[in-house]
Amino acid sequence: MTIDRRNFLRAGLAGTAAAAACATLGAPPAEARENKTVPEQAVGLLYDSTLCIGCKACQSACKTANNLPLEDNIGGGLWDTPLDLSGKSYTVIKLYADGKMEHKDQVKDGFAFIKRQCLHCADPSCVSACPVQAMRKDPKLGIVTYNADACIGCRYCVAACPYGVPQFQYDTPTPRIAKCQLCHHLLAKGGIPACAGHCPTGATLFGTYEQLSAEIERRKAMTPGEINQFPRRTVDAGDPQERPAGQYTEQVYGAKELGGTQVRYLAGVPFDKFGLPTGLPERSYASRSETLQHSLYGHLAAPAVVLAGLVTAAWNGSKSHAGDEHDEDQHDGGRHD
Amino acid sequence: MYDDSSLPPADEVQTRFGIDRRDFLTFCAGIAATLGLPRAAEAQIASAIVSKERPSVIWLHHQECTGCTESLLRSEHPTLDKLILDIISLDYHETLFAAAGHQVEAARLAAMEKNKGKYLLVVEGAIPTKDGGIYCKIAGQTSLDLTRECAANAAAVLAIGSCASWGGMPSTPPNPTGSTGVGEALGRSDVVSIPGCPPNPYNFLATVVHFLTFGKLPDLDAKNRPLFAYGRLIHENCERRAHFDAGRFALEFGDEGHRKGYCLYKLGCKGPETHANCPIVLFGDVGMQSWPVGTGHPCIGCTEQGIGFAKPIYALADLKNQRPPVTYARAVEEQGGGATAASAGLVGALVGAAVGAGAMLTKKIRHDEDGQE
Numbered sequence: 001m002t003i004d005r006r007n008f009l010r011a012g013l014a015g016t017a018a019a020a021a022c023a024t025l026g027a028p029p030a031e032a033r034e035n036k037t038v039p040e041q042a043v044g045l046l047y048d049s050t051l052c053i054g055c056k057a058c059q060s061a062c063k064t065a066n067n068l069p070l071e072d073n074i075g076g077g078l079w080d081t082p083l084d085l086s087g088k089s090y091t092v093i094k095l096y097a098d099g100k101m102e103h104k105d106q107v108k109d110g111f112a113f114i115k116r117q118c119l120h121c122a123d124p125s126c127v128s129a130c131p132v133q134a135m136r137k138d139p140k141l142g143i144v145t146y147n148a149d150a151c152i153g154c155r156y157c158v159a160a161c162p163y164g165v166p167q168f169q170y171d172t173p174t175p176r177i178a179k180c181q182l183c184h185h186l187l188a189k190g191g192i193p194a195c196a197g198h199c200p201t202g203a204t205l206f207g208t209y210e211q212l213s214a215e216i217e218r219r220k221a222m223t224p225g226e227i228n229q230f231p232r233r234t235v236d237a238g239d240p241q242e243r244p245a246g247q248y249t250e251q252v253y254g255a256k257e258l259g260g261t262q263v264r265y266l267a268g269v270p271f272d273k274f275g276l277p278t279g280l281p282e283r284s285y286a287s288r289s290e291t292l293q294h295s296l297y298g299h300l301a302a303p304a305v306v307l308a309g310l311v312t313a314a315w316n317g318s319k320s321h322a323g324d325e326h327d328e329d330q331h332d333g334g335r336h337d
Numbered sequence: 338m339y340d341d342s343s344l345p346p347a348d349e350v351q352t353r354f355g356i357d358r359r360d361f362l363t364f365c366a367g368i369a370a371t372l373g374l375p376r377a378a379e380a381q382i383a384s385a386i387v388s389k390e391r392p393s394v395i396w397l398h399h400q401e402c403t404g405c406t407e408s409l410l411r412s413e414h415p416t417l418d419k420l421i422l423d424i425i426s427l428d429y430h431e432t433l434f435a436a437a438g439h440q441v442e443a444a445r446l447a448a449m450e451k452n453k454g455k456y457l458l459v460v461e462g463a464i465p466t467k468d469g470g471i472y473c474k475i476a477g478q479t480s481l482d483l484t485r486e487c488a489a490n491a492a493a494v495l496a497i498g499s500c501a502s503w504g505g506m507p508s509t510p511p512n513p514t515g516s517t518g519v520g521e522a523l524g525r526s527d528v529v530s531i532p533g534c535p536p537n538p539y540n541f542l543a544t545v546v547h548f549l550t551f552g553k554l555p556d557l558d559a560k561n562r563p564l565f566a567y568g569r570l571i572h573e574n575c576e577r578r579a580h581f582d583a584g585r586f587a588l589e590f591g592d593e594g595h596r597k598g599y600c601l602y603k604l605g606c607k608g609p610e611t612h613a614n615c616p617i618v619l620f621g622d623v624g625m626q627s628w629p630v631g632t633g634h635p636c637i638g639c640t641e642q643g644i645g646f647a648k649p650i651y652a653l654a655d656l657k658n659q660r661p662p663v664t665y666a667r668a669v670e671e672q673g674g675g676a677t678a679a680s681a682g683l684v685g686a687l688v689g690a691a692v693g694a695g696a697m698l699t700k701k702i703r704h705d706e707d708g709q710e
Contacts, residue, residue, distance in 0.1 A: 054661050055602070060584030074664050079583065083666045094668040101660045111661060114668055200586050200603035201653060241653050275668040 007316055032291045035259035035284045036123035042142035042209040043182065044120060044262030045196060046216060049269075050105050050246025051230060052113040052203035054093055056080075058195030062091045065183055065194035084116070087169035090180040091117035091195055096273045105246055105268025112267060114274040115204060117195075118165045118180035119254055119261035120144050121284070126157035126166055128286035134177075135166075142209070142262050143182045151177060162258060162277055162285060192234055202232035202241055209262055211235040216252055219245065219266060251278075259284035371543040371618060372555065373565045385550040386424055392549055393448050393456035395487050396430040399473050399480040400507040400516050401462030405498040406432045408535035411621065412542075425545060428456070431475075442476050449490060457545065458491035460484060463500040463507040464522040467515025481522055493554055494519060494528045497541055502530035502562075503642040520561065529554055530561045534639035534646075537618050540566040560642065562612070570657060571608035571636055574616040576626070577601065590633075601630060605651035607638030 038044075062068070063080060071082040071089055082089035094116055099109040106112075124144050126135045134151035137144050146166075157166040157177060169175040183193040191197070196206035207215065215235055222228050222245035229240040246268050253271045254261035257280045265271065272278045296302045356364075365383040372378070398406075427433065428448035434441050449456065462480075465472035470481035478486075488494050496519040499505035507516040520528035531541050544563050547555045555563045572578065580586070580600040587595035588603055595604075602609070608630060615628045615636070630636050635651070638644030644654075676684075 053656055054665070055581060055586070056584035057586050057603075058584070081664060081666070092666060095661050095665045096668045097661065097665075113661075198584075198586065198588065200588075243653065243655075273668065 008313065010313075010316075033287045033294065035282075035287050036137075038122045038209050038260065038262055039138075039140060039142045041140055042262050043187070043206070044142075044209050044212055044264065045117075045182070045193065046205045046207070046212045047115045047263065047265050048203050048205070048219065048230075048246070049112050049114055049265065049267035050248065051201045051243075052093070052115070053201055054095065054113045055200065056093050057198045057200055058091055058115065058204050059089070059093060061194035061198035062180075063089075065186060066090060068178075085165060085167050085178075087167050087171065087175070087178045090178060091115060094274065096269060107269050107273065110269070112269045112273070113203075114265070114267070114276070115195075116165075117263065118144060118182075119163055119263040120180075120182060121258060121261045123259040123284035123286045125160040125162060125258075125285045128290055129156040129160035131156065138184070141182075141184070141187070143184050143187075144179075145181050145184060146177050146179060148176045160285075162280065197233055199232065202230045205231060205235060206233065207235035212264065216255075216264065216266065220248055220252070224248075256282050258282070259287070368539075368543050368546050371539050371565065371614075372547055378550075382546055382550050386546070389549060391424060391426040392492075392545070393428050393452040394425045394430075394459055394545075395428055395445060395448060395456055395491070396459045396461065397480075397484060397487060398431050398475075399460070399462030399464050399484075399501070400514070401498065401500050403432055403461070404535040405461045405533075406430070408620075409538040409541065412538040424542075424549065425457070428452075439476075445487075449487065453490045455492050456490075457548065458484075458487050458494045459497055459541075460494065460501045460519045461497050463504045463516035464519060465507075465514035465516045466522055467513070472514040472516075484519060484523060488519075488523055488525070493548065494523070494525065495541070495544065496520065496528050496530040496532075498536055499532045499534045499639055499642075499645055502532040502560075505532075505534065506646050509646045526561070528561060529557060529563065531566070532562060532640040532642070532645075533613065536640070537566070537613075537615065537620065539618050540614070558612070562640075566614045566618075567612040567640065569612065569614070571611050571613055571615055571630070572656075574614070575608050575630060576616060577630060595633060598633075601633070601635040602654065604635045605649070605653060606630060606635030607641070607644050607648070607654045608636045609654045609656045611636055611638040611641040611644055611654075613640040 059080065059082070063070075068090065069088050070077070070080045071086060072079060073081045073083050082092045084094070085092055092115075094114050095111060096114065097111045098107065101109065101111045103110045104112060120143055122142070124135070124137055127137050127144060129135075131154060132150050132152050134147045134149075135144060135157050136147065153168075153175060155168050155177075158168055165179055167178045169178060183191070183195075186193065192206040193204075196204045199205075205212070205215065212235065215231070219228075224247040225244045227242055228245045229242055231237060232239045232241060248266050248268060249270055251271055252264055252266060253276060254264035257277075259282065267274070270278075362379065362383060365386065366379045369378040369382055374382075396406075426448075429441065429445040431441075434444075436444065462473075464470065464480045464484060466481060470479035473480040475483055496502045500507055500516070501519050503518040503521070504512070504516050505518075507514065508518075518528075518530070520526060520530065529544065531544060533540070540563065543565065544555060547553075547563075555565055558564050558567055560567075572581070575581075577598060577600045580598070581602060585594060585597075585599040586603045587599045587601055589595065590604065595601075600606070616630070619625075619627045619631070621627050626632065637650050638648065638654070639646070648654075
């Protein structure tokens with residue numbers, strides 16, 4: 001079958017228009033997906049940078065609880081000194097430092113700490129990107145878990161995470177994805193995440209999402225410098241420390257970023273100083289990409305439309321060339337002579 | 338070895354101090370080490386102790402528990418009890434005096450008269466100032482009056498213990514007797530304080546020996562504490578510091594971390610905000626770990642005004658002077674900036690000079706070649 005350029009383009013355009021029409025008129029799955037929200041019984045962490053002293057108790061406890069190896073970046077093999085999240089480190093305390101580093105939680109000539117770890121998004125990109133459901137969001141507690149047995153090692157989660165959290169273990173023949181799973185093995189036994197359990201100051205605090213939201217409200221309402229109580233380990237552990245409240249920035253990191261996260265940050269310096277992505281939209285990337293993909297493939301409409309378009313093109317092509325067939329044959333016949 | 342020809346013969350030392358010459362020199366070396374003095378100072382100290390006249394010391398007690406004195410008496414450094422009585426001439430001390438009553442007061446006045454302007458006044462205990470200071474009286478005299486009288490002609494005033502340094506325990510709120518430290522009560526800013534509850538006896542002894550050897554008091558910090566003893570935070574020299582740096586903490590008394598000797602910060606250790614040499618000098622001369630943190634209890638900050646007896650014992654400390662180390666992972670790694678105008682200018686000038694020199698050289702070579710032809 002032959003088809004001239006004009007007709008080919010016309011048919012293609014018709015097909016695309018039909019596909020677009022199908023997408024908009026299509027059944028429920030083709031509607032724009034909203035952000036997923038945190039489950040009712042979701043748990044999470046609150047990390048308050050103004051309380052953190054940078055002692056790395058969380059890092060140390062995390063390694064013990066998750067049976068992770070030492071990561072020595074300064075030589076000597078004595079100290080665990082991860083420079084960033086890695087295949088061997090699920091959490092790491094990083095430092096913002098400026099000039100003389102004289103005052104804590106100050107932008108100029110100051111310093112501040114930030115705890116990097118999985119934020120356990122309400123609507124995680126890694127879960128959306130994983131082709132085999134090795135990354136899953138626990139429907140009850142909302143923890144983003146990883147199943148090594150299902151994982152095919154494609155590393156889509158590594159590329160998809162906007163916070164750069166999942167890490168691939170490149171240095172082993174049996175690699176896994178390394179990421180914080182909120183110590184769900186400890187939670188199952190009635191415990192709490194190791195980092196929150198070991199934090200001496202209460203900078204890392206465990207609680208339900210609701211409890212932590214209330215705690216964030218309470219801290220934001222404090223007068224800076226006024227003595228206040230700060231719970232340690234969990235919101236209601238009854239082991240608070242008393243100290244002057246810090247001067248918090250307006251932003252609560254993880255409150256709205258890409259639909260919110262279950263691990264949230266309070267800090268005394270702006271979050272862009274910590275190398276965290278700021279200015280993220282409130283609509284999650286997962287909802288956006290899934291809307292697009294599910295529109296295209298909803299009810300298998302797109303292949304049907306494409307097929308219809310091709311059939312139309314073929315039909316039109318055969319009609320317009322029907323009269324030429326004899327001439328071509330003659331022509332061909334003539335050539336054979 | 339240092340020149341010890343100036344020292345008296347061995348038998349003289351033995352007779353006077355009741356110890357052999359070796360033990361005596363060991364003691365002098367110990368004092369020099371506590372003071373952070375160079376090696377040659379041992380000889381100077383040994384010479385001062387044996388040859389100079391023993392300084393007269395008047396020792397007053399006010400609102401206190403006599404813990405400072407007890408601590409001094411229990412120093413088991415070789416024959417320290419004998420040395421403390423032989424290095425100084427203790428002319429008035431309520432706990433140690435054999436005599437009592439008017440006899441003692443007379444001895445005090447006599448010593449003060451005889452050593453006018455030369456004696457050391459050591460004060461132990463806080464001084465009550467409320468209601469005319471009536472809450473502590475000795476021989477009918479209020480603490481305040483007695484201290485004023487004794488301080489008037491003293492060569493130096495030493496406050497031993499936290500009570501005498503700033504008020505210590507008796508001054509904790511609501512402070513019903515209005516107790517305060519010696520310096521504040523006398524309105525003097527030159528009172529040397531050796532805080533602690535009790536203070537380390539070697540810090541006191543070293544201060545006295547420094548005065549005896551060099552004729553002046555050692556260097557002091559802003560709170561008048563000798564720098565050799567209170568120049569550093571406990572946290573800086575703590576034997577458990579490595580655990581702090583590695584993030585290993587005892588979370589509760591008796592838990593695994595506590596039994597393994599991990600850092601006591603979470604239990605309320607005030608080491609990060611308390612200046613003292615406890616981890617180095619230790620207490621009681623019984624060897625390693627004989628200090629509060631070594632035995633497993635957090636430091637209560639007894640040498641630091643505003644911490645000891647003020648902050649709850651198990652409340653978290655504020656970290657002082659704790660800038661994160663350079664090896665700490667940075668959130669945003671620093672990168673080199675672009676070329677500055679000055680550096681660009683310098684490089685430009687160098688390039689210009691090189692080009693100019695090259696041109697001249699070419700010209701010269703060509704000229705030479707022309708000349709040869």
